[in-house]
Amino acid sequence: MFAVVDKARRLVPKTDAVLADPRLAAAERLLGRTLVKDAVHRAQQRAREGVIEPSAVCDEAVAELPELAASLTPVLNATGVLLHTNLGRAPLSAAAVQAVGAAAGYTDLEFDLTTGSRGKRGAAMLAALGRAVPDAQAVHVVNNNAAALVLTATALAAGKEIVLSRGEMIEIGAGFRLPELLASTGATIREVGSTNRTTVADYAAAIGPRTGFLLKVHPSNYLIQGFTASAGIAELAELGVPVVGDIGSGLLAPHPVLPAEPDAATWLKAGAALVTASGDKLLGGPQAGLLFGKADLIGALATHPLARALRVDKLTAAALEATLLGPPPPVLMALASDKDVLMERARRLASTLAGGGVDAVAVWSQAAAGGGGAPGVALASAAVSLPAEFAKPLRASRPAVIGRVGDGRLLLDLYAIDQADDEALGAAVLAVAMPPCR
Ligand SMILES: *Cc1c(COP(=O)(O)O)cnc(C)c1O
Numbered sequence: 001m002f003a004v005v006d007k008a009r010r011l012v013p014k015t016d017a018v019l020a021d022p023r024l025a026a027a028e029r030l031l032g033r034t035l036v037k038d039a040v041h042r043a044q045q046r047a048r049e050g051v052i053e054p055s056a057v058c059d060e061a062v063a064e065l066p067e068l069a070a071s072l073t074p075v076l077n078a079t080g081v082l083l084h085t086n087l088g089r090a091p092l093s094a095a096a097v098q099a100v101g102a103a104a105g106y107t108d109l110e111f112d113l114t115t116g117s118r119g120k121r122g123a124a125m126l127a128a129l130g131r132a133v134p135d136a137q138a139v140h141v142v143n144n145n146a147a148a149l150v151l152t153a154t155a156l157a158a159g160k161e162i163v164l165s166r167g168e169m170i171e172i173g174a175g176f177r178l179p180e181l182l183a184s185t186g187a188t189i190r191e192v193g194s195t196n197r198t199t200v201a202d203y204a205a206a207i208g209p210r211t212g213f214l215l216k217v218h219p220s221n222y223l224i225q226g227f228t229a230s231a232g233i234a235e236l237a238e239l240g241v242p243v244v245g246d247i248g249s250g251l252l253a254p255h256p257v258l259p260a261e262p263d264a265a266t267w268l269k270a271g272a273a274l275v276t277a278s279g280d281k282l283l284g285g286p287q288a289g290l291l292f293g294k295a296d297l298i299g300a301l302a303t304h305p306l307a308r309a310l311r312v313d314k315l316t317a318a319a320l321e322a323t324l325l326g327p328p329p330p331v332l333m334a335l336a337s338d339k340d341v342l343m344e345r346a347r348r349l350a351s352t353l354a355g356g357g358v359d360a361v362a363v364w365s366q367a368a369a370g371g372g373g374a375p376g377v378a379l380a381s382a383a384v385s386l387p388a389e390f391a392k393p394l395r396a397s398r399p400a401v402i403g404r405v406g407d408g409r410l411l412l413d414l415y416a417i418d419q420a421d422d423e424a425l426g427a428a429v430l431a432v433a434m435p436p437c438r
Pocket residue numbers: 144145146147172217218219220221246247248249277278279288289371372373
């Protein structure tokens with residue numbers, strides 16, 4: 001046995017010889033030397049271990065090549081959670097993807113093609129955002145909503161106080177807590193009220209010469225129910241200090257499917273001086289922090305030195321503009337979905353799978369908007385139910401398929417799946433049920 005392995009080791013072709021294979025040379029131009037070499041080394045290792053013949057190293061290395069130079073893997077999101085932070089939140093619209101591709105090279109991000117001189121960075125993106133929210137005197141865009149809040153706190157409340165209800169001191173995920181984020185800017189959090197009840201009088205009593213602004217945060221990932229009270233934007237706006245509202249989700253206007261979810265236009269109309277939101281939640285765009293509000297405040301934020309550290313790149317500018325001006329992005333299409341249509345799709349998929357011998361049935365399901373908004377709102381949906389054993393091999397599919405496991409079954413919820421992907425979803429399940437011979 002050892003002798004055989006030793007012989008195989010001697011016969012394993014050298015790296016340079018393998019790299020000279022025309023297929024690998026071509027791959028190197030696309031993927032770069034590091035990734036191709038990694039594939040070659042894996043193939044050589046398998047030959048040394050006697051798993052493959054030394055003569056098969058080139059073919060094996062070709063089979064080992066990654067498809068792209070980046071390893072983020074496309075996922076079919078069958079979790080029923082529309083905005084899943086672990087799965088990259090909102091999928092971009094086709095229009096946004098195209099815009100990103102077009103902006104990827106040299107582009108007129110900060111250049112005026114008419115005059116040939118320097119232009120305002122991201123002017124088209126800002127114009128699109130302003131047009132989408134006419135109630136905002138001005139708008140600004142930063143890297144994410146956390147950055148929008150940090151910029152606001154730094155510019156308007158460093159060395160001062162931010163008045164915040166104890167019911168709105170939220171943890172946004174992965175251990176990041178908004179009050180700690182805000183305090184990191186040098187502002188002091190002035191907590192008011194209690195977890196379940198905070199009144200306008202609580203805010204009013206906390207206002208003084210050190211007040212920077214009042215902050216209203218939408219509890220986007222939890223609910224406080226029962227004996228509760230909270231102050232509205234309109235009443236707070238009458239207290240004579242700026243009210244900043246963090247709506248979280250990024251709805252620009254009210255949405256009929258999510259009536260309890262706050263939106264930028266409504267909070268601005270109610271008197272908020274500034275509203276902040278994410279770009280990659282219910283807006284359905286790229287990761288971004290959106291700022292809407294009074295011209296003087298937005299001006300102060302946009303020209304603050306910190307703004308330079310939080311500005312977005314050309315890819316975000318392109319994707320955000322296309323999300324705002326182009327056809328509705330996948331997130332909004334999903335929110336408009338009809339449960340009977342979803343059930344019809346689930347039945348069709350289940351019957352195809354059953355025809356392939358898979359124990360698959362269509363079932364009603366409840367989807368959710370996700371950490372991005374609308375906590376506690378069940379969205380009527382449909383799913384294909386499979387034995388739970390499918391979960392692991394489906395994660396290994398490409399694209400990977402991620403469902404939801406419960407009661408010994410794997411549910412593939414169709415709420416966040418584009419209908420155009422139903423066939424790929426079915427094919428992935430069939431491939432797991434009947435692996436092709438190797
Ligand atoms: C998601 C969320 C944030 C954080 O937004 P990011 O864009 O992820 O930085 C802040 N506040 C609220 C209310 C949120 O829902």
